[in-house]
Amino acid sequence: MRLQLSARVSKAHLERTVRSLAEIPTRHTLSGAMGADAAAAWLERELRGYGGNLQVAQQRWVQAAGGRMTKAVEIGNVLATLPGTDSPERVIVVSGHYDSRVTDVLDARSPAPGANDDASGVSVVLECARLMAGMRPRCTVIFAAVTGEEQSLLGSAQLAKTLKEQGKTVVAMATYDIVGNSVSQEGKRDNKHIRVFSTSDELNELPTQATRRKALGTDGDSPARTLARAIADAARRQVKGISVALTLRNDRYGRGGDHSSFLAAGFPAAVRFTEPGEDWRHQHQDLRTENGVKLGDLPEFVDFAYLNRVTQVALAWLSELALAPPAPARATLKQDLSNATTLTWAPVEGAAGYELLWRRTTEFDWSGSKAIAGATTQAALPLSKDDYLFAVRAVGPKGERGLPTVVGR
Ligand SMILES: [Zn+2]
Structure with a gap:
């Protein structure tokens, strides 16, 4: 933006x-x-x-x-x-x-x-x-x-x-x-x-x-x-x-x-x-x-x-x-026995889409991201929930990124 x-x-x-x-x-x-x-x-x-x-x-x-x-x-x-x-x-x-x-x-x-x-x-x-x-x-x-x-x-x-x-x-x-x-x-x-x-x-x-x-x-x-x-x-x-x-x-x-x-x-x-x-x-x-x-x-x-x-x-x-739209009220991950990660988040009014963020537990800043278009509120990532931290943020119609909601907070 x-x-x-x-x-x-x-x-x-x-x-x-x-x-x-x-x-x-x-x-x-x-x-x-x-x-x-x-x-x-x-x-x-x-x-x-x-x-x-x-x-x-x-x-x-x-x-x-x-x-x-x-x-x-x-x-x-x-x-x-x-x-x-x-x-x-x-x-x-x-x-x-x-x-x-x-x-x-x-x-x-x-x-x-x-x-x-x-x-x-x-x-x-x-x-x-x-x-x-x-x-x-x-x-x-x-x-x-x-x-x-x-x-x-x-x-x-x-x-x-x-x-x-x-x-x-x-x-x-x-x-x-x-x-x-x-x-x-x-x-x-x-x-x-x-x-x-x-x-x-x-x-x-x-x-x-x-x-x-x-x-x-x-x-x-x-x-x-x-x-x-x-x-x-x-x-x-x-x-x-x-x-x-x-x-x-x-x-x-x-x-x-x-x-x-x-x-x-x-x-x-x-x-x-x-x-x-x-x-x-x-x-x-x-x-x-x-x-x-x-x-x-x-x-x-x-x-x-x-x-x-x-x-x-x-x-x-x-x-x-x-x-930007506000942060999602909550973001969670499915605690299944899988080495992939499925994220779910609360919909945000005014969001044109969302962005997923992740980093290894040893990193201090986000190192990966993925844009999610439209009203979807769930997405899977081929990353282990054991090794990474995840967050979701809402994105406005002009690409304005809101504050992220961190999974597990
Ligand atoms: Zn001063």
Whole structure:
């Protein structure tokens, strides 16, 4: 499926977003009117300007004092929502955090341009919103610029909690955080990959599901990993010049991000995007020069051509999942004494066909697939159920692939 939206990503627009946000002296969560609030107002105006079917609003609340909040402050997320036409209760969330920080996480006054962490992620979210504004997706899409990430994931936690209270099902959530730098601290250049981190966490799992997972060896098929594989697949089919590097770990070693708020709220299909090689001289640093090295998270250290490709990946999977039919409610296999495998799945409304996916139990990404045309909901494969993992996904009339349902989950 090619929506061609990826081809319309504007590097100039991404750069404008990053520079506009970095120009605000600080976007620290405790910085108030001239800082974080000014950034939120700018983001709201910007998103409103995209028009189309976007519903733009700030979600504001008073965050109590405690932890990394030295006082109670009214703070806010900036949200642009594309309402779903078929199943609005199914929600996809894509986020970046607009707050920034320097060396001292409580320093709300020093200049904190936060160009890569995380104006880069916010620019991806805004560009997706701009290019998808005219779309009428099957499910609801929320483009979120969240606050308070550096003060302990406050904005994403608030958003996840609200969606839970509203009874929504977040079928996919991805945070773009530190996605604009292509040269690592050690000087290694990689502008051809974007990492996607996914957890094995089974936070929502019922005891019966756990029993099945342990018995059938589907440990590597958590909802987060199923989403991560779908993202990698959409990128392979739709985008050239960059590919998704799957990392089967919730986040970088010992660190965290906004997707964790969704996992904690009981939305298990949540992943994180981050560049392949970070440079900590340009993250969370007071602006200064030390031994001839310029420190600070400045726009000059963002590779906008790379950020452009990362945004193409974002549009590829996001626009496809937004238009695709939902995942089959269940997919099972016939437990017969045969070295072949017969799969059966629940029909999906709006599906023009289905696609079977498989991989060996030792592989981490799908390595085989077969298209099934029409309304058939059963198919046999000459592969042993002992040696392979299987999944089924619905395909829309234009070839849009939905999220897979893994057999044995
Ligand atoms: Zn960040």
